Structures are given as C-alpha cells and as structure tokens.
Amino acid sequence: MPPTAYEQLHRDLQQFIPAARLIGDPLRTLAYGTDASLYRLIPKLVVRVDSEDEMRRILALAHRHETPVTFRAAGTSLSGQAVTDSVLLQLGDGWRSWRIGEHAATISLQPGIVGGHANRYLAPYRRKIGPDPASINSCQIGGIAANNASGMCCGTAQNSYQTLKSMRVMLADGTVLDTGDSASREAFEGSHDDLLAQLAELGRRTRADTTLAGRIRDKFKIKNTCGYSLNALVDYEDPFEILQHLMIGSEGTLGFIAEITYRTVEEHTHKATVLMIFPDIKTACEAVAMLKSQPVAAVELMDRASLRSVEHKPGMPSYFKELSETAAALLVETRALDSTTLKAQVETIAAALAATPTLLPFQFTDRPEEFTQLWAIRQGLFPSVGSARATGTTVIIEDVAVPVPQLAAMTLDLQDLFDQHGYTGSIIFGHALEGNLHFVITPDFAKPAETERYKNFMDDVCHMIVDRYDGSLKAEHGTGRNIAPFVELEWGRQAHRLMWEIKTLFDPHHLLNPGVILNDDPEAHLKNIKPMAAVDPLVDKCIECGFCEPNCPSRALTLSPRQRIVGLREMARLQAAGEESNRLQAITESYAYQGLETCAADSLCSLTCPVGINTGTMMLKKRSQQRGQTAQRIGNWVAKHFSGVITATRFNLAAANLSHTVFGSTLQGGVTGAARKLSGNRLPLWNRYMPSAGAMPKPETNAVPDRPRVVYFPSCASRTMGPAKGDPELDALPVKTAALLRKAGFEVVLPEDSGSLCCGQPFESKGLPEQADAKRREVEQALLKASRNGQDPIVFDTTPCTLRVKKNQAETPLKLYDITEFLHDVVLERLTIHKRPETVAIHPTCSNINMGLQAKLKAIAETCVEKVIVPDRISCCGWAGDKGFTHPELNASALRDLKAALPEDCTSGYSTSRTCEIGLSLHSGRFYRSIVYLVDRCSQPNTG
Structure with missing residues (x-):
C-alpha cells in the first residue's frame, strides 16, 4: 500500500527534525489536542518547531504533500483555534528572542514569549505592550497577535x-517577509508582486464601495475579532500595511507571525480604584456612558449573579450578601x-457621577493592598463559576460587544436568554467601557439533549447580538471554531465573500488551520466537543485553560499539569466506556513516566490555576495508590532506621568525593554513567x-x-x-548556619537525636504518605521539647522542610521560621553587613514561592551585594527531592535556560535547598549554595 500524504510528510520531517520533537x-497527541476551549481534536503529529528555517521547510513540505497544519503557542485559546486533527506545529524554545528599541518606544518580540515577560522587560522604562489579556501571564505573543487579544x-x-x-511573517509557501526591513520588502516585491497587486486592488475596491467601507x-469602532481584520483594507493603501494588519x-x-514589533505604551505608576454599587444594570450602564469621556483606564461591570458567585469567598465585602437582586457593580480604575x-x-x-444614584457611598483608594483586593473580586468571577460547577460540566466563556449606549438593554436581553434556555446562575461581567461583556455557562455535554440546548442558545444569542444591536459576536477571544458558522450572519454575504477571497489569496490550498474563522459547516461549533470525565475531586474542577503551564518544570519534557489532567480524564472515559482497550493500555503505560514519574509535585501550578488545583498533589496520590507492599515495607524500614540510612549515605558521598579527587571528573563521570546505563537507569546519576559528606556543628565551648x-x-x-568538590566554601551548611546564628548573638539549640529526624518530604515525594506523616510528627515532638514547649523560635535551614511542617502542622505552639524569613526579619539587624561589589544570582525554590518568601530572599541578597540576578524563565528547578539523581532529564529541562540567563560577572548563586543547589550548580556552571553562606561572608558581629 503506498504511503499516505501524512506518512510522506512525517518521513520527510525526520530528515531535519530530531525524533524527540x-x-x-x-x-501526548491527546494532550496537545486540548486548548482552553470546549473542543478537542487529536493531531496525527505534533512537531515542536525551534527555528524559522525549520518552520519554512515544514510549510514547504506541507504544501507539497497537501497536509493541513495548525500553529500553536500557549494554547490558551478560548474558541478552538489552537487544535487540529492533522499536524500541530508547537512553538519550541527557539522563539523567545526580544529586543527593545530606542527609548523603549518599540519592542520586537518572537511569538514564543509570554506576554507578561514582555512587560517585565519593559518595566524599567515605565513602558508596556498595549494588549493586556487576562491570560497575559500564560499566553504568548504569537497568540496575542494572531487573535488580536x-x-x-x-x-x-x-x-x-x-x-x-x-x-516578520511567513506565508503558506514558506516565503518570509520582514515589513520593517527595506531589503526584505524589495525582495518580496520581486517574488510576490502579484500578491501585493491583488491586496492593493482589494483595498481600492473596498474603499470605493462606500457602503461596505x-x-x-462602524464594525471596528467597538471591539471585534469576528472574522478577518477587514479594516486593514480601508485604513491603509500600502499593500505591505494591508498585509501585516490582515495577519x-x-x-x-493566513500565515505565521515569526516576529512582531510593537509600539509600546506608558505604564502608569500611580493608580486609584473604586468599587461602585448601583441599584440596577441600567443605572450602572448609564454611569459607564458618563465615564467614557472621563480619565479612566478600566471600567469593569459585574451583574448581581457575578457578585453572588464570590460573596462567600474570603476577603469579600460583607454587604455583598445583602444587595438587592437587581444590583450591579462597576470596578473603576484611573x-x-x-x-x-x-x-x-x-x-x-x-464629580461626573455625583448625580448618579448608588446603593452605597464610594471612595477611591490608591493603596495597593486595598485596590489589589478590589481587583480580586473581578478576577475571582471566572474561577468561582469554574470551581462551583457540577463535575463533568464544561466551562464556556463567551464575549460579545455592543455600542456602550446599548449595553444595558443587551445585558437584560442576555439574562432573559439564560432563563429561557435553563442556564440559571450564569454570570455576566466584562469591559463595560468598550461595551464588551463576557458571560459564562457550564453545559453538561455528557447528556444527550445538552448539545441541542447549547445550539439553540447560541443561535438565539447570535441573532440577538446581530439583529437587535449589530454588535460583535466575538469581541476579543477570536472567532475560532465556535463562531465560524456565524461570521456571515454578523458581517453579511458581501463581507463574508471578501473574507473567503482573502483566505484563498494567502492560502490557496486552504492548508493553514482549516475550519477556523471561515467554515461552511453550519454546525461546526457543535462538533468535536471534548469530554470532561470525572477523575477525582482534586482535579475535577480543572477548566483546561493552561494558566498552570508556565510554572511547570516538565512542560518541555513530558506533560504540563493541564495535560496530566487531560490524560487522567481520557483514561477514566475509556475505562467507563469499556472500549478501546489497546488505546487505554498505550496511554496508561505512557502515563507512568510522562505523567507520574516526571511530575515535580512542586505545587506551583496551583498558584496560577484559576480554580486552585494542585496537580502535584494528585500525582502524589496516584504514586501512593501504585505503591505495593514491598515499597511500603521498605518505607517503614527506612523510617525506623533513618539515622543509619543517613550515616550510610554520608559514607557513600565521602567515598564518591574521594574517588572524584583521585580519578577526576571525566573518568568518574564516564564510569558512573556506564554503570547507570547498565543498571537500566536504576543507579543515581x-x-x-555532587556534594561531599555533611557534618554537624560542634557544641559551643x-x-x-x-x-x-x-x-x-x-x-x-x-x-x-x-559542599561540592572545588567549592571555596568548605563548611557544611549546619556548621555554617550555627556559626552565623551565634555570630548574631543567639544560643543555638539542636533537637535531641537530630540524626534520626526528618520532616517526611522524601517519603511523601515517593508516594508514602503514612511514613511521611509519622516522621513529621516525630519532628514536631522533638521541636516542642527543644523549644521549651514553643517558647523559643525554631529555624529550618531548608525551605521544602519548612513548608511541609508548616502546612501540616497540628495545633501546637511552635514558632516556625524558614531560614529566609529568620535571616530577613531577625538576623540581619543583629549583624554589621559589609555590602560587596559583586553580582550574584538567587533561586527562590518552589517552597519559597509557595510561602511568598521570594521577595525576602532577594532583599537579603541585595543587602549583601551590589547586584542580584533572578534569572528569567526559571521557576522550579525540577530536582524534586531525588529526581535530579533518578530522572536528571527533568532537572535539565527545567533549567535549560539558566546558564544563558546569567551574566559573565555573576560567579555564584544562592538558594535555600541543598538538593536544588546541586542541579542549579550543574546547569549554570557556578557554585550554588545556601543564602546563609552569603550573609556569613558579608557580615560581622554587631558590636553596637
């Protein structure tokens, strides 16, 4: 049988794309078949593309083999525009370059840069990029531009x-055009003069049709991402400007955006915010119309259902529960x-709103802690609905826009449609200043009648927005698959045909993301709806938005938290259906490594998850469920003989350090690497x-x-x-810490039998929670005794240990401090610090971040040295207990950007976890050690 076009493409790709990509x-094709929308399409192949040259060759091959391709950045798309059942081109690490123009008036960004990172680069100049989607800390520039978010x-x-x-744009045939480069434009004029001529003619024809123009x-006076940017044809005459604005x-x-240069905007440093409560939607919307001419930066509308959805959350104003059923709120910022x-x-x-009735007096606040709390109300709306929905239901967030004067009427009409179609409890909120509202519904597509109900609802919503208000069916989330069948309804036949003409001009074979924006199937929005099988209460509330992914250390190696949950859901669905046993077996076998073994379980995913899901906790639970009796027996033995295990480990480290000294790094690495390979990777790498043997402090004399x-x-x-061999710091951390505390004037007390104590973290990470909790309880009892029943402060030198004991601490009087907070809050003021003219790096561990101590860690370092580097794009180091030894590829992937992020004059790094510091040293080429060493090196006793 001759190979299919797809098989031929795959064969050709193997000639220049490494197998791992x-x-x-x-x-993993299942995992990448999910974006933040309600759709799932499983690609035949996912290609991680790392360079412009690779993308150019791939597009040429796709054209030759007539195989559709879809580009994907972060996959936070809400309308189904980042999924495909053909070939998915996922942006790899090679798309994250950036440069700032003169006076920071512009910034050039490759499409793989997270939007929030771009603003971080511009922050020193008090500038930012203009687009500010709610997903800015997760979505990437390619998606922001391609969706006009x-x-x-x-x-x-x-x-x-x-x-x-x-x-810088790449067309379907692989041609690259840089519209900011005169030589590139000239070359393009020579190779694609026909395309430019047709674009110019389209513009002339459109502008000449005064009704269409x-x-x-009018359509673009309000927010509109439904269909193509036809305003390019009336706003510009230069075909290059038309081309790039159509993108x-x-x-x-239409093409691939390989780089975009933005004109930056001012980032205002002074802000004031207020929450205004109005008696009804109509009054609130009348206030919006008045605010339109005022110096406001944001006006966010929230209906009564929105406020009700968050009124029981911590920190919400108590009066929310007493508001009338018609009340509405505006969050206003200047x-x-x-x-x-x-x-x-x-x-x-x-003054402008003085005559407008409100239910409560209002007052602006410019205090960050107060306006942050106000914004937490608005930001909590979507998560509150997502977390409160029934298990198995899908979260759908839609957005529409109408002229501001029609906002009140449209909102009331939308609420009526909720009632008519049985979507009670749905909420309405959004960017009222632009007439742009979002609404959230949670259908259960597992029920046979739900698709029909959703169809009828969407039909009514679209006709209401178009027929009654001539509004936008998609204001900022992009057309995708969800609104593609309704583009002609909104725009009319003439404009819709013009869009098809544009599509065919740029992509004559319709190979670029087919079915998105333009789709002849009137029911395309009802097909390929992803199932949401129940798995476990720990993860069932996941809305698959992808906000968790930037923090995940395994995201470029195996799976992200979102993808781990997608895998669990599919396995649960297949088990419940009792079919596709071969597929279930293949996914289950792959999940053992991709899902369980390479999860760092660092909990950072929960910090950016809109509904607070800790996927790491789920993976620890799954590990625990898979541990057999042998593993339990071994765990019990180690827990009971922990002091002996530590002694043996210290002896092995001393022996390894001796052989390292004798044989050198090259020979030692070769021998141990071969041994690990022969053992089937069972031996640690x-x-x-690698550290030498540790040591404990001697008693004071x-x-x-x-x-x-x-x-x-x-x-x-x-x-x-x-310390590792070659580290100029020769003292073990306990010795150094005790010396520093004594230098600061403290009597240092160690718990009795310290050698046998453990917080339980190593056991927990292995999926042995009973042993972990037993060891933690031992620590608590020893600390109670050592601290005289809680009279004395207790300091942990390793942040993961602090976090584990703190978060699981029973009701005891223990006053627990991480070394970070104790140094910052107590020790520094008891020492004389000599600030050194050095540059050092710091690494806030995942436990630092979970406890909110990263600012204190940085402040300690800044007290000691002139310049402190916090490397970009580094979160959890991926060492994850002992996985740096057993799965070193996780640590390597997590820290793949570290070395390049450190300047040459940065000669050392500091953190608060000895195991993390091994990996940080390995992948930076610099010695990382505890922050204790830096403080000790820069301090003297405070003689005052």
Whole structure:
C-alpha cells in the first residue's frame, strides 16, 4: 500500500527534525489536542518547531504533500483555534528572542514569549505592550497577535492592530517577509508582486464601495475579532500595511507571525480604584456612558449573579450578601504618572457621577493592598463559576460587544436568554467601557439533549447580538471554531465573500488551520466537543485553560499539569466506556513516566490555576495508590532506621568525593554513567557538583550567658550533604548556619537525636504518605521539647522542610521560621553587613514561592551585594527531592535556560535547598549554595 500524504510528510520531517520533537504517541497527541476551549481534536503529529528555517521547510513540505497544519503557542485559546486533527506545529524554545528599541518606544518580540515577560522587560522604562489579556501571564505573543487579544485596559486604541509597527511573517509557501526591513520588502516585491497587486486592488475596491467601507469602519469602532481584520483594507493603501494588519487576528489561517514589533505604551505608576454599587444594570450602564469621556483606564461591570458567585469567598465585602437582586457593580480604575494628576482625575470622575444614584457611598483608594483586593473580586468571577460547577460540566466563556449606549438593554436581553434556555446562575461581567461583556455557562455535554440546548442558545444569542444591536459576536477571544458558522450572519454575504477571497489569496490550498474563522459547516461549533470525565475531586474542577503551564518544570519534557489532567480524564472515559482497550493500555503505560514519574509535585501550578488545583498533589496520590507492599515495607524500614540510612549515605558521598579527587571528573563521570546505563537507569546519576559528606556543628565551648535561644533544625539533606568538590566554601551548611546564628548573638539549640529526624518530604515525594506523616510528627515532638514547649523560635535551614511542617502542622505552639524569613526579619539587624561589589544570582525554590518568601530572599541578597540576578524563565528547578539523581532529564529541562540567563560577572548563586543547589550548580556552571553562606561572608558581629 503506498504511503499516505501524512506518512510522506512525517518521513520527510525526520530528515531535519530530531525524533524527540516529533510527537506521535497516543498520550501526548491527546494532550496537545486540548486548548482552553470546549473542543478537542487529536493531531496525527505534533512537531515542536525551534527555528524559522525549520518552520519554512515544514510549510514547504506541507504544501507539497497537501497536509493541513495548525500553529500553536500557549494554547490558551478560548474558541478552538489552537487544535487540529492533522499536524500541530508547537512553538519550541527557539522563539523567545526580544529586543527593545530606542527609548523603549518599540519592542520586537518572537511569538514564543509570554506576554507578561514582555512587560517585565519593559518595566524599567515605565513602558508596556498595549494588549493586556487576562491570560497575559500564560499566553504568548504569537497568540496575542494572531487573535488580536485585548483586555481590561487596552480597549480598541492599544490592541495589536493599533500598536503594530512591523512584522516578520511567513506565508503558506514558506516565503518570509520582514515589513520593517527595506531589503526584505524589495525582495518580496520581486517574488510576490502579484500578491501585493491583488491586496492593493482589494483595498481600492473596498474603499470605493462606500457602503461596505462604512460598514467596516462602524464594525471596528467597538471591539471585534469576528472574522478577518477587514479594516486593514480601508485604513491603509500600502499593500505591505494591508498585509501585516490582515495577519493581526487571522488566527494562523493566513500565515505565521515569526516576529512582531510593537509600539509600546506608558505604564502608569500611580493608580486609584473604586468599587461602585448601583441599584440596577441600567443605572450602572448609564454611569459607564458618563465615564467614557472621563480619565479612566478600566471600567469593569459585574451583574448581581457575578457578585453572588464570590460573596462567600474570603476577603469579600460583607454587604455583598445583602444587595438587592437587581444590583450591579462597576470596578473603576484611573491611572497617572504622578500623584497630583491622579488626585485631580479622581476628583473629576467623582464629580461626573455625583448625580448618579448608588446603593452605597464610594471612595477611591490608591493603596495597593486595598485596590489589589478590589481587583480580586473581578478576577475571582471566572474561577468561582469554574470551581462551583457540577463535575463533568464544561466551562464556556463567551464575549460579545455592543455600542456602550446599548449595553444595558443587551445585558437584560442576555439574562432573559439564560432563563429561557435553563442556564440559571450564569454570570455576566466584562469591559463595560468598550461595551464588551463576557458571560459564562457550564453545559453538561455528557447528556444527550445538552448539545441541542447549547445550539439553540447560541443561535438565539447570535441573532440577538446581530439583529437587535449589530454588535460583535466575538469581541476579543477570536472567532475560532465556535463562531465560524456565524461570521456571515454578523458581517453579511458581501463581507463574508471578501473574507473567503482573502483566505484563498494567502492560502490557496486552504492548508493553514482549516475550519477556523471561515467554515461552511453550519454546525461546526457543535462538533468535536471534548469530554470532561470525572477523575477525582482534586482535579475535577480543572477548566483546561493552561494558566498552570508556565510554572511547570516538565512542560518541555513530558506533560504540563493541564495535560496530566487531560490524560487522567481520557483514561477514566475509556475505562467507563469499556472500549478501546489497546488505546487505554498505550496511554496508561505512557502515563507512568510522562505523567507520574516526571511530575515535580512542586505545587506551583496551583498558584496560577484559576480554580486552585494542585496537580502535584494528585500525582502524589496516584504514586501512593501504585505503591505495593514491598515499597511500603521498605518505607517503614527506612523510617525506623533513618539515622543509619543517613550515616550510610554520608559514607557513600565521602567515598564518591574521594574517588572524584583521585580519578577526576571525566573518568568518574564516564564510569558512573556506564554503570547507570547498565543498571537500566536504576543507579543515581553522578555529576561533578555532587556534594561531599555533611557534618554537624560542634557544641559551643565558650558559651555566653543570657543570650536569646533559637532552636535550629538542620534538614536531613543538609546534615548529609556538604559542599561540592572545588567549592571555596568548605563548611557544611549546619556548621555554617550555627556559626552565623551565634555570630548574631543567639544560643543555638539542636533537637535531641537530630540524626534520626526528618520532616517526611522524601517519603511523601515517593508516594508514602503514612511514613511521611509519622516522621513529621516525630519532628514536631522533638521541636516542642527543644523549644521549651514553643517558647523559643525554631529555624529550618531548608525551605521544602519548612513548608511541609508548616502546612501540616497540628495545633501546637511552635514558632516556625524558614531560614529566609529568620535571616530577613531577625538576623540581619543583629549583624554589621559589609555590602560587596559583586553580582550574584538567587533561586527562590518552589517552597519559597509557595510561602511568598521570594521577595525576602532577594532583599537579603541585595543587602549583601551590589547586584542580584533572578534569572528569567526559571521557576522550579525540577530536582524534586531525588529526581535530579533518578530522572536528571527533568532537572535539565527545567533549567535549560539558566546558564544563558546569567551574566559573565555573576560567579555564584544562592538558594535555600541543598538538593536544588546541586542541579542549579550543574546547569549554570557556578557554585550554588545556601543564602546563609552569603550573609556569613558579608557580615560581622554587631558590636553596637
């Protein structure tokens, strides 16, 4: 049988794409078949593309073999535009370059950069990019531009279309055009003069049709991402400008955006915010119309159902529960470059609304802790619905826009449709200043009648928005698959045909993301709806948005938290259906490594998850369920003989360090690497930053009376592991920590039998929760005794240990401190610090971040040295207990950007976990050690 076109493409791709970046196994193609929408299409192949040259060759091959392809950045798309059942081209690590123009007036960004990172690069210049989608800390520039994503403040004036300066774009035939480079434009004129001529003619024809041109201009006076950016044809005459502006919002159906240069906008440093409560929607919307001419940056509308959805959440105003059924709220923010201007703006806004009735008096606040709490109300709406929905239901968030004067009527009509179709409890909120509202419904598509109900609801919503208000069916989320069948309804036949003409001009074979934006199937939005099988209460609330992914250390190696949950859901679905046993077996076998073994279980995913899901906890539970009796017996034995295990480990480390000294790094690495390979990777992987044997501090010989006591708990890792060979710091961490605390004037007390104590973290990470909790209880009892029943502060030298004991602590009087907070809050002021002219790096561990201590860690380092580096794109190091030894590829993947992020003058790094520091040293080429060493090196006793 001759090979299919897809098989031929796959064969040709193997000639220049490494096998690791050609993904075709059932688990990962399933995982990449999910974006943040209600759709699932499983690709035949996922290709991680790392360079422009690779993308160019892939597009040429796709054209030759007539195989459709879809581009994907972060996959946070809400309308189904980032999934395909053909070939998915996933952006790899090679798309994250950026450069800032003169005076930071522009910034050039490759499509793989997270939007929030772009703003971080611009922050020192008090500038930012214009688009500000709610997903900005997860979505990537390619998706922001390709969807013309906006947000709460950018409106229609600062979106990608309006702030675009130039673009590097790749067409369906692989041709690259840089519109900001004169030589590239000249070459393109020579090779694609026909395309440019046809674009110019389309523009002339459209502008000459005054009725059509007028309609296009009117449609883009409000937010609109439904269909193509036809305003390019009336706003510009230069065919290059038409081309690049058509790419904005084209969702990968016309070409690939390889780089975009934005004109940046001001980032105002002074802000004031207020929550206004109105008696009804009509009054709130009348206030919006008044605010439209005022110096406001954001006006967010929330209906009564929205406020009800969050009224029981911690920190919400108590009066929410007492509001009338018709009440509505506006969250209003004004921004300025100085406090005087801000104060004047607040007074102007208040005066403009003086005659508008409110249920409660309102007052602006410029205190960050207060306006952050106000924004938490707005930001909590979507998560509250997602977490409260019934298990198995799908979260669908839609967005529409109408002219502001019609906002109140449209909102009431939408509420009526909720009632008519049985979507009671659905909420309405959104960017009222732009007439842009979001609404959230949670259908259960497992029920046979649900698809028909959803169909009827969407039909009524679309006809209401178009027929009654001539509004936008998609204001900022992109057309995708969900609104593609309704594009003609909104735009009319003439404009719809013009869009098809544009599509065919750029993509004559319709190979770029087919079915998205334009789709002849009137029921395309009802097909390929993804199942949401129940798995476990720990993860059932997942809405598959992808917000968790930037923090995940395994995201580029195996699976992200979202993808782990997708895999669990599919296995549960297949088990319940009792079919596809071969597929179930293949996914289950792959999941053991892809899902369980390579999860760092660092809990960072929960910090950015809208519904607070900790996928790591789920993976630990699954590990525990899979541990057999042998593993339990071994765990019990180790727990009971922990002191002996530590002694043996210390002996092995000393022996390894001796052989390293004798044989050298090259020979030692070769021998141990071969041994690991022969063992089937069962032996731990040795590296040249492996620690020497640890040591404990000696008792004080010259004790000074009447000093404050502190109980110091050295972790099992720091007791076992000393400095690496070659590290200029020769003392083990417990020795150094005790010396520093004594230098600061403390009497240092160690718990009795410290050698046998452990917080339980190593057991928990292995899926042995009973043994882990038993060891933690031992620690608590020892600390109670050592601290005189809680009279004395207790300091942990390793942050993961602190977190585990703190978060599981029973009701005891223990005063527990991580070394980070104790140094920052207590020790520094008891020492004389000599600031050194050095550059050092710091690494906040995942436990630091979970406890919110990263700012204190940085402040400690900044007290000691002139310059502190927090490397970009580094979160959890992926060492994950002992996985740096057993699964070193996880650590390597998590820290793949570390070395390049450190300047040459940065010669050392500091953290708060000895095991993490091994991996950090290995992948940076610099010695990382505890922050204790830096403070000790830069301090003297405070003689005052």
